[in-house]
Amino acid sequence: xxxxxxxxxxxxxxxxxxxxxxxxxxxxxxxxxxxxxxxxxxxxxxxxxxxxxxxxxxxxxxxxxxxxxxxxxxxxxxxxxxxxxxxxxxxxxxxxxxxxxxxxxxxxxxxxxxxxxxxxxxxxxxxxxxxxxxxxxxxxxxxxxxxxxxxxxxxxxxxxxxxxxxxxxxxxxxxxxxxxxxxxxxxxxxxxxxxxxxxxxxxxxxxxxxxxxxxxxxxxxxxxxxxxxxxxxxxxxxxxxxxxxxxxxxxxxxxxxxxxxxxxxxxxxxxxxxxxxxxxxxxxxxxxxxxxxxxxxxxxxx
Amino acid sequence: xxxxxxxxxxxxxxxxxxxxxxxxxxxxxxxxxxxxxxxxxxxxxxxxxxxxxxxxxxxxxxxxxxxxxxxxxxxxxxxxxxxxxxxxxxxxxxxxxxxxxxxxxxxxxxxxxxxxxxxxxxxxxxxxxxxxxxxxxxxxxxxxxxxxxxxxxxxxxxxxxxxxxxxxxxxxxxxxxxxxxxxxxxxxxxxxxxxxxxxxxxxxxxxxxxxxxxxxxxxxxxxxxxxxxxxxxxxxxxxxxxxxxxxxxxxxxxxxxxxxxxxxxxxxxxxxxxxxxxxxxxxxxxxxxxxxxxxxxxxxxx
Numbered sequence: 001x002x003x004x005x006x007x008x009x010x011x012x013x014x015x016x017x018x019x020x021x022x023x024x025x026x027x028x029x030x031x032x033x034x035x036x037x038x039x040x041x042x043x044x045x046x047x048x049x050x051x052x053x054x055x056x057x058x059x060x061x062x063x064x065x066x067x068x069x070x071x072x073x074x075x076x077x078x079x080x081x082x083x084x085x086x087x088x089x090x091x092x093x094x095x096x097x098x099x100x101x102x103x104x105x106x107x108x109x110x111x112x113x114x115x116x117x118x119x120x121x122x123x124x125x126x127x128x129x130x131x132x133x134x135x136x137x138x139x140x141x142x143x144x145x146x147x148x149x150x151x152x153x154x155x156x157x158x159x160x161x162x163x164x165x166x167x168x169x170x171x172x173x174x175x176x177x178x179x180x181x182x183x184x185x186x187x188x189x190x191x192x193x194x195x196x197x198x199x200x201x202x203x204x205x206x207x208x209x210x211x212x213x214x215x216x217x218x219x220x221x222x223x224x225x226x227x228x229x230x231x232x233x234x235x236x237x238x239x240x241x242x243x244x245x246x247x248x249x250x251x252x253x254x255x256x257x258x259x260x261x262x263x264x265x266x267x268x269x270x271x272x273x274x275x276x277x278x279x280x281x282x283x284x285x286x287x288x289x290x291x292x293x294x295x296x297x298x299x300x301x302x
Numbered sequence: 303x304x305x306x307x308x309x310x311x312x313x314x315x316x317x318x319x320x321x322x323x324x325x326x327x328x329x330x331x332x333x334x335x336x337x338x339x340x341x342x343x344x345x346x347x348x349x350x351x352x353x354x355x356x357x358x359x360x361x362x363x364x365x366x367x368x369x370x371x372x373x374x375x376x377x378x379x380x381x382x383x384x385x386x387x388x389x390x391x392x393x394x395x396x397x398x399x400x401x402x403x404x405x406x407x408x409x410x411x412x413x414x415x416x417x418x419x420x421x422x423x424x425x426x427x428x429x430x431x432x433x434x435x436x437x438x439x440x441x442x443x444x445x446x447x448x449x450x451x452x453x454x455x456x457x458x459x460x461x462x463x464x465x466x467x468x469x470x471x472x473x474x475x476x477x478x479x480x481x482x483x484x485x486x487x488x489x490x491x492x493x494x495x496x497x498x499x500x501x502x503x504x505x506x507x508x509x510x511x512x513x514x515x516x517x518x519x520x521x522x523x524x525x526x527x528x529x530x531x532x533x534x535x536x537x538x539x540x541x542x543x544x545x546x547x548x549x550x551x552x553x554x555x556x557x558x559x560x561x562x563x564x565x566x567x568x569x570x571x572x573x574x575x576x577x578x579x580x581x582x583x584x585x586x587x588x589x590x591x592x593x594x595x596x597x598x599x600x601x602x603x604x
Contacts, residue, residue: 127429127513128502192501199494200430210568211429215517217548218524224546244526246519266512 007164010152011038018042018150019102019110021094022065024058027113029065029172030165031153035111036069042111045101047094048077058173074101099145114138114151117158120205121188123212136219137212155209222250230254235299241276248273259301261286275299309466312454313340320344320452321404321412323396324367326360329415331367331474332467333455337413338371344413347403349396350379360475376403389486401447416440416453419460422507423490425514438521439514457511524552532556537601543578550575561603563588577601 011034020035020042022028035042044066048059059075066073076097078090102108123137142149153161165172196204229235229251240248252272256264264286271284275294282294291302313336322337322344324330337344346368350361361377368375378399380392404410425439444451455463467474498506531537531553542550554574558566566588573586577596584596593604 128498128506128509187501192498195497196430196494199489204430207430214548214551214568217546217551218520221524221546221548222520244519244523246516246523249516249519266516 005155007034007153007156007160008038010156011035011040014040014111014150014152015109016040017107017109019045019098019105019107021045021047021098021110021112022062023047024062024065024173026165026170026172027115027153027158027161029170030161030168031111031113032065032069033168033170034164036071041071043072043074043101043105043107045098045110046073046075047097048075049090049094050078051090061173076101095145095147099147102147108146109148109150111150111152113153113161115153115156115158115161116209117189117205119154119212120193120208121185123208123215124188124192125184136215139216139220155213157205222246223254226251226254230258233300237276237294237297237299240299248276256286256292256301261290261301263287272299307457309336309455309458309462310340312458313337313342316342316413316452316454317411318342319409319411321347321400321407321409323347323349323400323412323414324364325349326364326367326475327415328467328472328474329417329455329460329463331472332463332470333413333415334367334371335470335472336466338373343373345374345376345403345407345409347400347412348375348377349399350377351392351396352380353392363475378403397447397449401449404449410448411450411452413452413454415455415463417455417458417460417463418511419491419507421456421514422495422510423487425510425517426490426494427486438517441518441522457515459507524548525556528553528556532560535602539578539596539599539601542601550578558588558594558603563592563603565589574601 007030014035018035018040020028020032022032022044023046032042032044044062046059046062048056059077063073063075078093098110102110119137126136138151138154139149140151140154142151164170193205226247229239232255235251235255240251243251249269252269253264256268256272261268268284268286272286272292275282275284275292284292286292286301293300293302309332316337320337320342322330322334324334324346325348334344334346346364348361348364350358358379361379365375365377380395400412404412421439428438440453440456441451442453442456444453466472495507528549531541534557537553537557542553545553551571554571555566558570558574563570570586570588574588574594577584577586577594586594588594588603595602595604
């Protein structure tokens with residue numbers, strides 16, 4: 001029987017030299033505390049999104065916390081003068097800061113405090129809002145902009161983090177990252193999930209967390225099976241025709257993404273898959289003025 | 303661009319010699335009409351679940367309809383004297399009738415009227431209620447009790463079937479199969495899906511149908527990759543250890559099912575997967591008094 005991880009035991013297989021993203025909210029403050037408790041000495045990174053008038057105070061709070069713990073602190077803030085940033089821009093700026101700092105310090109490994117509630121919300125949003133692949137949630141280990149991102153708490157529920165924070169009498173600030181994502185994520189968190197629990201049963205979040213984990217691991221496996229084909233500059237029609245339907249779809253999705261196509265929908269994937277049949281037009285429009293084309297037994301992107 | 307199927311075009315690749323399950327509800331009456339329209343001459347099967355006092359009238363209605371269309375009709379009814387049957391028992395009895403009739407007539411292929419709304423509901427129920435695998439919905443072609451089941455309308459929405467039925471001035475009876483599944487499925491249909499559409503957007507059913515189709519095709523591919531291992535009487539620890547996490551899970555799930563284990567949960571699968579590590583106990587309890595055991599580098603079921 002697998003033993004359920006605790007806030008501390010979930011951190012046991014992290015690398016020694018680490019960066020940690022700390023917003024000042026309870027999740028990342030608890031993560032920082034648990035890292036120190038398990039004898040890590042992470043460099044504390046804080047990014048001020050400028051979402052609230054008092055967000056400079058969050059930065060000050062995290063800086064002081066790092067100092068108390070004897071840890072190095074590095075902060076930065078959103079350069080844009082716009083009052084409200086879209087979540088995507090804020091995330092891009094935050095990861096650019098993480099990546100730049102990582103390079104400067106020579107530490108690639110960054111720990112983030114995403115937890116089981118975040119995972120369930122992400123999975124449900126992907127499913128209900130649609131995406132090129134079915135929902136798969138966040139990965140416990142992933143790569144982005146030269147960083148290796150660790151999310152050791154994806155199996156830990158928010159309430160366990162709260163219990164940990166209370167037990168250790170931690171102080172924290174309202175999580176600034178919750179402000180911007182309010183509209184979409186808070187709808188899921190505050191309305192949709194409680195409604196589903198009431199209608200279907202208390203176990204809905206557990207079931208969704210399990211489904212997300214199954215999908216995530218399967219997705220990783222499928223990606224590995226498609227990696228060689230998706231890495232090529234063109235796809236071979238004959239080779240692709242000989243593979244199962246789902247492998248065609250997954251290979252095309254990853255190949256388009258690897259060629260820089262953005263916001264690939266299932267319809268795009270199916271359209272490119274249509275190029276495998278001789279009867280269909282030999283050219284497909286993708287988003288942002290890009291095309292996929294069949295010529296001499298190959299599929300190209302232009 | 304894939305062309306959306308119509309009620310009739312979706313039937314184009316069915317085999318010539320067919321059985322069709324007709325409850326008398328609008329879905330199966332429309333299916334029967336569309337089959338005849340596309341020059342099929344199916345044998346009409348009706349199973350009376352005895353769920354309503356007047357359900358004998360459904361049988362009579364279907365028998366007359368078959369007669370009008372010049373088709374062979376075969377009916378049977380639930381033998382149990384219990385007033386209310388559980389859905390699972392009713393389904394078992396219905397498929398036993400289908401299988402017996404199929405054998406007698408020498409026709410293996412059976413068409414069913416399940417549609418996109420059914421698919422979305424099934425997928426969502428599986429996800430929210432939890433299952434050994436993540437949700438995958440129904441298959442357009444599957445095998446059961448020696449039958450080959452075709453569900454050509456999984457991509458057709460109920461409203462398209464209604465429009466087809468009105469256009470051709472069809473008559474039908476209230477669908478008896480909706481009565482028993484009322485509690486679970488109607489909760490999803492009448493409350494949960496409308497709520498999700500209101501909160502998230504009108505496109506929720508489309509997104510879920512797409513997710514179900516992606517998952518279904520991926521599941522089929524993964525099953526094919528695990529079939530050889532799952533067919534063996536025992537699992538090799540060494541071979542399994544060398545495969546990706548998701549392949550271990552999927553192989554164990556299918557292997558347990560092929561050995562006759564019932565109601566396998568994700569926890570069961572993870573427990574058997576624990577046998578791959580030497581530190582764990584070498585014997586795992588499964589449901590219904592069955593065990594999985596590791597001995598001499600193999601996993602057995604007893």
